[in-house]
Amino acid sequence: MKRRAFLKGCAASLAGLASPNPHMLKVCAAPPAEMPDTSGMNLLLIHAEGLTANAIGCYGNALVRTPNLDRFATRATRFTRCYCQTPMGNPSRASFLTGLRPDATGILTDGDPVNRLSSAGTRLLPEMLHQYGLHTMRVGRLLDDTGRGRHQHRVCRKSTKVARLLTKAVEEEAPFFLSVDFSALRTPLHCPTTYLDSYDPAHIPAPQAPASRDRDVPDIARRFGRNEEILCGDEGPLPDDPTRGAILAYYACVSFLDAQIGIVLDALDRAGLSRDTIVLIFSNHGFHLGEHGLWGARTLFEQSTRVPLLVRVPGVTTREVVCDEIVELVDLLPTACELLAVPTPDRLEGKSLAPLLCDPLQPWKRAAFTVCATADAIGRSVRTKRWRYTDWQSRTAASRQFELYDLDTDPWEQTNLALNPDYRNERTILANLLQRGWRAAQ
Numbered sequence: 001m002k003r004r005a006f007l008k009g010c011a012a013s014l015a016g017l018a019s020p021n022p023h024m025l026k027v028c029a030a031p032p033a034e035m036p037d038t039s040g041m042n043l044l045l046i047h048a049e050g051l052t053a054n055a056i057g058c059y060g061n062a063l064v065r066t067p068n069l070d071r072f073a074t075r076a077t078r079f080t081r082c083y084c085q086t087p088m089g090n091p092s093r094a095s096f097l098t099g100l101r102p103d104a105t106g107i108l109t110d111g112d113p114v115n116r117l118s119s120a121g122t123r124l125l126p127e128m129l130h131q132y133g134l135h136t137m138r139v140g141r142l143l144d145d146t147g148r149g150r151h152q153h154r155v156c157r158k159s160t161k162v163a164r165l166l167t168k169a170v171e172e173e174a175p176f177f178l179s180v181d182f183s184a185l186r187t188p189l190h191c192p193t194t195y196l197d198s199y200d201p202a203h204i205p206a207p208q209a210p211a212s213r214d215r216d217v218p219d220i221a222r223r224f225g226r227n228e229e230i231l232c233g234d235e236g237p238l239p240d241d242p243t244r245g246a247i248l249a250y251y252a253c254v255s256f257l258d259a260q261i262g263i264v265l266d267a268l269d270r271a272g273l274s275r276d277t278i279v280l281i282f283s284n285h286g287f288h289l290g291e292h293g294l295w296g297a298r299t300l301f302e303q304s305t306r307v308p309l310l311v312r313v314p315g316v317t318t319r320e321v322v323c324d325e326i327v328e329l330v331d332l333l334p335t336a337c338e339l340l341a342v343p344t345p346d347r348l349e350g351k352s353l354a355p356l357l358c359d360p361l362q363p364w365k366r367a368a369f370t371v372c373a374t375a376d377a378i379g380r381s382v383r384t385k386r387w388r389y390t391d392w393q394s395r396t397a398a399s400r401q402f403e404l405y406d407l408d409t410d411p412w413e414q415t416n417l418a419l420n421p422d423y424r425n426e427r428t429i430l431a432n433l434l435q436r437g438w439r440a441a442q
Contacts, residue, residue, distance in 0.1 A: 034358060035316060035354060035357065035358050036315040036316065038278060038313060038314070038315070038316075038339045038340065038341075039339075039340060039341035040175060040276075041175060041276050041277060041278050041314065041339070041340065042134075042175045042176045042177070042178070042273065042276055042277040042278070043129070043134070043175075043176075043177045043178070043277070043278050043280075043336055043339075043340060044178050044179075044180070044264075044268065044277050044278070044279045044280070045177070045178070045179040045180070045279075045280050045336075046179075046180050046182070046261055046264065046279065046280065046281045046282075047093075047142065047179065047180070047181045047182065047282060047283070047284065048182045048184075048185070048257055048261070048281065048282070048283050048308075049089060049181065049182065049183045049185055049186060049283065049284055049285075050089075050183075050185035050186060050283060050284070050285060050286075050287045050296075050297065051185055051254065051257065051283035051286075051287070051307070051308060052283070052286040052287040052288075052289070052303060052306075052307075052308075053080075053082075053283075053286065053306055053307060053308040054286075054289070054303065055250065055251060055254045055287070055289070056069055056070075056254070056308055057069065057070040058070045058073040058078060058310075059078070059080070059308060063203065063204075063205075063251070064251045064254055064255065065198065065251075065255045065258070066254060066255065066258040067258065067262070068258045068259065068261050068262030068265060069258050069261060069281070069308075069310070071262075071265075072261075072265060072279075072281065072310060072312065073310055073320055074319070074320045075312055075317055075318060075319065075320065076279075076281075076310045076311055076312040076317050076320065076321070077310070077311045077312075077317050077321045077322075077323055077356070077357055077360060078308075078309075078310055078320065078321070078322050078323070079308075079309040079310075079311070079323050079325075079327050079353075079356075080322060080323065080324050081306070081324055081325065081326045081327065081368075081385070082282070082306065082307050082308070082309040082327045082328065082329065083305050083306055083307065083326070083327075083328050083329070083368035083370055083383055084283075084284060084285045084286070084305055084307050084328075084329050084370060085101050085102055085328060085329060085330050085369065085370055085371065086102045086108065086285070086370060086371050086372060086373075087285040087286065087297040087298050087299060087300070087304040087305055087370065087372055088108075088109060088110050088285065088297065088298060088372075088373075089110055089284055089285070090107065090110050090112075090114060091105070091107045091108055091109060091110065091112065092284040092285050092329065093142060093284055094107040094114060094117060095107075095329060095330055096284070096329040096330060096332045096333065097124045097125050097126075097142070097333065098117065098122050098123070098124060098125075098333065099125075099330055099331075099332075099333035099334055099344070099345065099348045099349060099350040100122065100330070100347070100348070100349050100350075101330055101349050101369070101371075101438065102371050102373075103371065104347075104349060105117060105122065108371065108373040108378075109373050123345065125177075125332075125333050125336060126138070126142075126177060126179065128333075128337070128342060128345075129177045129336070129340065129342060130177075132340075132342045132343070133174050133175070134174060134175050134176060134177045134340070135174045135175070135176045135177070136176070136177045136178075137176065137177070137178050137179075138178070138179040138180070138181065139178070139179070139180045139181065140179075140180060140181030140182065140183065141181050141183070142179050142181050175276075175340075180264055182257055182260055182261070184253050184254075184256055184257040184260065185250070185253050185254065185257060185287065187296060189246075189249045189250060189252075189253050190253070191249075191252050191253045191255075191256040192256060195252040195253070195255045195256045195259075196248070196249065196252045198252070198255065199248050199251055199252055201244060201245065201248055204244040204245075204247050204248045204251070205244075205247070206243065206244065206290075207243055207247065207289055207290020207291060208289075208290070208291055208412055209290075209291040209292055209412035209413075209414055210290070210292075210293065211292050211293035213414050214292060214414050214415075214416075215414060215415045215416065216415070216416040216418075216419060217292065217403070217413075217414065217416050218392065218401040218403065218416070220376060220377050220379075220392050220394070220401055221292075221299065221300065221301070221379070221390065221392065221401075221403055222292050222293065222294060222299070223294065223298065223299060223374070224376070225293060227293075227294065227295045227296065243290050246289070246290070246295065247289050247290065250287070250289060261281065265279075274314065275314045275315075276314065277314070278311075278312070278313050278314070278336075278339055278340075279310075279311070279312045280309070280310070280311050280332065280335075280336075281308070281309070281310040281311075282307060282308060282309040282310070282329065282332070283307040283308055284307070284329070285297045285304060285305070285307060286302075286303050286304045286305060286306050286307055287303065287304070288301070288303045288304060289303070291303050291412060292413075292414075298372060298374065299372065300370060300372050300379050300381040300388075300390050300403075301413050302383075302388070302407070302411075302412075302413060304372075305368075305370045305381065305383065307329065309327065309329075311335075311353070311357065313339065313357055316357050316358065317357065321357075321360055322360065323356050323360035324360075324385075325356060325360065325362075325363070325364035325365065326364060326365045326366070326367060326368050326383070326384070326385060327353055327356070327364065327365065327368075328350065328365070328368050328369075330349055330350035331350040331351050331352065331353050332350070332353075333348070333350055334348055334350045334351060334352040335350075335352045335353045335354055337352070338352040338354045339354055349438065351365065351442060365441050365442060366384060366433070366440075366441040366442075367382045367383055367384045367433060367438075367441040368382070368383045368441075369381070369382055369383075369434070369437070369438045369441070370383070375395070376394065376395060376396070377392045377393055377394045377395055378392070378393050378395070379391065379392045379393075380393075380434060381403075381434075382430055382433055382434040382441075384430070384433075386406065386407060386408050387404065387405065387406060387407065387426060387430055388403070388404070388405045388407060388413065389402070389403065389404050389418075389427065389430035389431060389433075389434060390402065390403040390404075391431070391434060402418040402419075402427070402431075403416050403418050404416060404417040404418040404420075404423060404426065404427050404430065405417065406423075406426075
């Protein structure tokens with residue numbers, strides 16, 4: 001009955017709205033020293049496409065209203081340095097659903113056919129969990145056009161057919177895996193006017209890190225000024241007047257997204273399933289809000305590659321915990337498998353985060369790795385706690401361009417130090433790390 005109440009509530013309520021409430025941040029408390037048995041639990045995966053960590057209250061934005069995410073964070077581990085493996089939608093999904101990096105999946109752009117996964121015999125996380133006894137379902141798209149696993153996955157849509165499907169599904173006794181994919185932040189941005197009206201345009205700040213302050217930043221890193229993902233099409237950066245309106249629209253859509261997430265979490269609580277369900281909330285990539293004159297994703301700057309990640313495990317994350325260690329989305333599959341006691345594939349390029357849930361202060365990865373393939377070039381970036389180093393290889397000429405940023409002194413990555421002789425040693429170390437690859441950073 002609890003499962004039925006929860007899943008029916010999700011199906012009936014996803015289109016509804018949640019009332020915003022003031023959020024409160026609490027002092028972090030220590031997690032347990034040992035991981036309890038979580039092998040029989042459910043797994044709820046909430047994926048918010050294009051959600052930047054800079055637009056969430058619990059990640060430090062005092063203006064945006066995200067009461068449900070902030071409330072959830074008070075009983076979760078909040079990872080402050082989580083990075084995607086590519087700042088594009090489908091390639092990022094293919095990576096975190098397989099535990100493989102884009103070079104291994106062969107899916108580096110949104111135009112790459114995802115059937116490459118099946119032809120290579122690569123299994124997705126839902127397929128693996130189904131094989132080991134979990135009842136798998138999804139609401140919304142998780143990976144486009146796979147053309148596979150239809151008998152394992154029940155694609156839930158907002159219709160009465162869906163209600164019957166969920167009613168039938170919850171009668172099964174097995175633990176469930178439910179993925180909910182929200183695309184409220186896909187461009188062009190749209191949301192109910194209630195959320196737009198809740199923000200005062202006079203209080204919206206101008207974009208951080210204007211392009212006029214960039215020093216020695218290569219044009220290729222800034223997409224040559226193209227902003228195909230936001231209001232202006234391919235004409236280049238937005239003029240000064242609409243920028244605050246674009247930020248307001250994004251914040252309003254984030255609040256709308258937060259309300260939908262709140263509906264799912266409230267349904268979980270009302271059904272009494274919170275104590276039996278592991279919950280992961282994250283985004284597949286970040287989103288520029290005017291930094292460097294950019295909007296959307298598809299760059300290798302911090303705003304595009306850093307993503308929010310909140311993890312709640314019953315019996316483990318009973319209070320708010322903050323982890324500042326470097327983690328990656330490719331780590332999600334091995335994490336889910338370890339928590340649910342499901343065998344992992346032999347071929348795996350992520351690392352389970354389960355130990356960090358018990359001890360968030362222990363040393364972890366040295367760096368995160370991200371690749372960005374565009375029509376002009378392929379860029380590869382390595383991010384340590386202090387530095388970012390990026391190597392761009394042109395597709396049309398035998399030329400390369402490099403970036404080096406000290407994020408301790410330049411958090412918006414506006415001064416490229418790659419050609420500064422004073423930083424030759426740092427560039428050499430990071431270039432070697434990038435060449436050696438992710439295994440060298442474990």
